[in-house]
Amino acid sequence: MRWRMLALLFFARIALGFQFQTAVSVGDDLVTSFGIDYSDVGFLIGLFMLPGLFLALPAGMSGRFASDRVLAFVGLSALALGGLLSGFGSGPMMIGLGRLVAGAGFLLSTLYFTKMIADWFEGREISTAMSILVMSWPFGIAMGQVGHAYLADLQDWRLPFVVASLYCAAAAAGVLLLYRAPSGKPAVSRGSSSRLSGREWQLILLAGTAWGVFNAGYVAYLSFAPLMLEELGHAPLQAAALVSIASWIMIFSGAVCGQIVDRFNHRDLVLIVCMTGAVASLWLVGLSGKGLAASLLFGLVGMAPAGVIMALSGAAVAPARRAFGMGIFFTVYYAIMAAGPPLSGWIYERASTAGASLAFGMCMFALVVPAALMFRLVRLNGRENAPKEDNG
Template sequence: MRWWMLALLFFARIALGFQFQTAASVGGDLVTVFGIDYSDVGFLIGLFMVPGLFLALPAGAMGRYVSDRGLAFAGLSALALGGLVSGFGSGPVTIGLGRLVAGAGFLLSTLYFTKMIADWFEGREISTAMSILVMSWPFGIAMGQVGHAYLADLQDWRLPFVVASLYCAAAAAGVLLFYRAPAGRKAVQGANSTRLSRRELHLILLAGTAWGVFNAGYVAYLSFAPHRLEELGHPALQAAAVVSVASWIMIASGAVCGQIVDRFNHRNLVLIVCMTAAVVSLWLMGISGAGVAASLLFGLVGMAPAGVIMALAGEAVAPARRAFGMGIFFTVYYAIMAAAPPLAGWIFERSGTAGAPLVFGMILFACVVPAALAFRFVKTGERAVTSREDGQ
């Protein structure tokens, strides 16, 4: 049953990336129709992430009163509504309002999808399950990159928002009709608590930090690796194509990495190897002729442990407090994601070369390892204390 639930939530979570990609895919049309510039388009894209910084903790606390299925349904419904508001908007302000509504739905959906998979796979292949779930996001973005441009050419810029909203609505209906909580978890639902122990708080903060810097490093790669290749003489389209190779490969490599960790353990070793590969990949981007090799290494190895890192959130907090713990986890994630990209942009402007923000990306990826090692140290200490108490 748990694999059926994972499949359901995977296809439902594709909606998040599919809706997110709309503004980026029709950005050129918005510039033409409304007379805005590309910085305004970037602002509209970024609005999608703003609600998460403020709503993650309240969303986690809501798990005390509403079922996971109900909250995931509400999140997907907000994604559908936000897309329609943007799609039928009369200007940038209305489109931005729709992006905020959709962003709130994104936060609610991704928080409870993560919790639902953690509940189903607790102690059993959780790294594999999280890896598969996490890859639904780039899958949805890739779908949008291909589909939204076609839809916009077929009619106009509004159609991609409408189609994405229809997908979100179908996903909401699917979750509402077919999702079932694991046996024994329904009783816990009504007892959800916001009182984390000190160790749980430390663990969830470390997990959120690891996930935040990992994703911030990925954004640095996506944002500045193409510029670095252009500095080395690659045409813009070729540079973008080379960098995109990693995003396609990581969809498969993430699931493989999760399976390796679940079968053979050695989580820390896997993370050290993968983050070393990520750092080396960004360094190779600065060497003429090494762009394709760097992108392949980044997608095959560097980004492979996404689900392994996300699985830390499921390990950090007991089931009765997991919803609120996820709220803290995503608050840390959004705080890092709000600060790191502007800092990378500032580094780029000050240095005058894309190599400098890529060095910043290397530092971000390197920070994943101490955060994960500290997580495992605290977790191991907790087990040791529990064992001593049980022996008394």
């Protein structure tokens, strides 16, 4: 049953990446249609993450009053509504409003998807399960990288938002009708869930930081690797297709990486190797003729440990306080993600080359390693209270 629930949530969570990618894929069209610049496009991308700064904690506490299934349904429905608002918007303000509504839905659904998997796989193959779940995000983004560009060329920039919203609505219906909570766990937890120990606070903040900078680096790659390839002479569709190769590959490399950590541990060594690969990938993008090699390296190595990093959130806080801990985790994540895209867009505008923004992405990936090593140090300092599933 747990693998069936994982499959359901994987296909539902594809909607998150598919909806997020809309503004990234049609950025050039928005610049042309509304006379905005790329820092404004970066702001619209970042608005998707902004609600998490304010809603992550309330979302985590809402698990005391409604089931995970209902809250995930509400989140996916908000993603659908937000996409429609953007798609039928008459200007940047309405598009931005739609991004905010969709972002609120993204927060709610991704928080409870993560908790659902942590509940189903607690103490057994958690890195593998999280890796598979997390790879639904790049799967959706890869669909959008190629599909949104095709849809925009077929009609205009509005169609990708509408199609992504239809997928979100279908995913919402699927979760509401088909998801079941694991036996032995209440559908709604009404116990105390907000009193974290000092050590749990340290762990969840470090886990959120690692996840935030990892994703900030990923968004820098998604946003500026195509522009870098265009600077080197590739056509826009060709550049998008090259970059999307990494997103397809990481779907499989992530599951393999999770299995390696679950079976052999050595989480920190895996992260050091993979983040070195991520930095090297972004550097290779800027070299003529290396776009395919960069995308292959990024997909096979650089993004492989996404689920391993996400699994830190499950190891940081005791199960009774997991929903609230997830709220803290995603607050940190969203704070970083709300700042990252506008900053990388600002860097691009000032430097007039996508290479500068890719260098920013390299720095983000490099910061994953010290955050993970500090997480391990805090765990070791309180080893007697550490959950058994630590993969350090």
